[in-house]
Amino acid sequence: MTILFFFITCLSFLIFYKSLTLQLLPPWAYEMRLVGIKLWRTLSFTQLASYIKINFYFLARMTKSSSRTISSDPKFELLDSEIQEDMMSLLDLPDLALECILEKLPPDGLTRVSSVCTSLRTTCMSNHLWEKHMKQKWGNVIGPAAYREWQWHVATRNEFGFLDQGNERGFFGFLQKTWPWPLLFSRGKNTGINSTKKKNSTRSCYSAPADSVMAWYMALETGKFWFPAQVYNRENGHVGFMLSCYDAELCYDSRTDTFQARYPPHGRRPVAIENGVTWDRLRAAPIDNSPHDLHISECLNELHPGDHIEIQWRRNKEFPYGWWYGVVGHLELCDGNQNYCRCFESDMVALNFNQYTPGSRWRQTTVSRKHHREEGNGADGFYGGIRKLKTSNEISTWKRLWPVDVLE
DSSP states (O other): OHHHHHHHHHHHHHHHHHHHTTSOOOHHHHHHHHHHHHHHHHSOHHHHHHHHHHHHHHHHHHHHTTOHHHHTOHHHHHHHHHHHHHSOOGGGSOHHHHHHHHHTSOHHHHHHHHTTOHHHHHHHTOHHHHHHHHHHHHTTTOOHHHHHHHHHHHHHHHHTTTTOOSSOOHHHHHHHTSOSSOOOOOSOGGGOOOOSOOTTOOOOOOOOOTTSHHHHHHHHHTTOOOEEEEEESHHHHOGGGTTEEEEEEEEEETTTTEEEEEEOOBTTBOOEEEEEEOGGGEEOOSSOSOTTSOOOOOOGGGOOTTOEEEEEEESSTTSOOEEEEEEEEOOTTOOOOTTTOOGGGSSEEEEEOTTBOTTOTTSEEEEETTTOSSEEETTTEEEEEEEEOOSHHHHHHHHHTOOSSOBO
């Protein structure tokens, strides 16, 4: 049937083409006549035969599904196998072309492709493919502390034998070499992964190696891994924490694209938990040390009036430090005139916290350039290390979080 249709179409075209030569046509029409000739020259006999063969194959498949006699015919089975051999597979592409395609896929696309076969699974789980996604989505909130926490998490599982790469064989050996939770993605915001199963649908997939970047990405997306970071204006912008940034443990919720924050206890105060923390209130810790450790200030000698800074502060010595935003101001004896200002030559540095009303005890403090360690008392709290803000991104983030009302 397909061959007959092809013959009738070609014959009709030739008769129509013959009739055109008997009529007077405009110049552009003669150029259009050459299109058909060039098209036929580009089609080789092999390509034409392959086209007819494939069309005949699909016609035969439709007939095969409705006829038991044809379905048992060995000719159709032979044709089926030949067509499948002619079709190109994704694995037939050169390595460079395949890599370029996989690099364009989002995380959920990589996960789906990794479940196709063993070869694609190995390629799709490569660290260099997932490092880009990790940096793109998690780069601003994941720091060295979070990486160490992840390494400890993996090492702990290895120590207890969950991820033992030993001599265990068979089914249990396979389980020990794979990650414990399934790789289930959803089409949510920011390519988030939904751990809930869709109704009436199941999909088997393979797990990533525990020490791979893909496994780390999956652990973050599914909320299985709590990681350390810092939260601006903790506890839903409580007035006592405005323009501050405190350490917390965070867990991601892909359904709401927000985080749950777990703050360390303050003295006898229990652990505080905050839900619905948005991305714009998070950052990786700029200083890689414990929130209970004093930061050694290295910028004191270069501070000038107008510089933006962060300073450690805590209510008492049992509490962890938080980072508070401030601006270097002028000393009391200086009138603020830039032509005569010599504040940068003084041994003392004035720090202003302009979010507080003038006259407030939190409005200003002074520290020594040469002998500054931790200064303060039980009434006003304790001021710790200072870091100078050198990037416009950090400064703009603090200004964006500026409170609407002046604080007392």
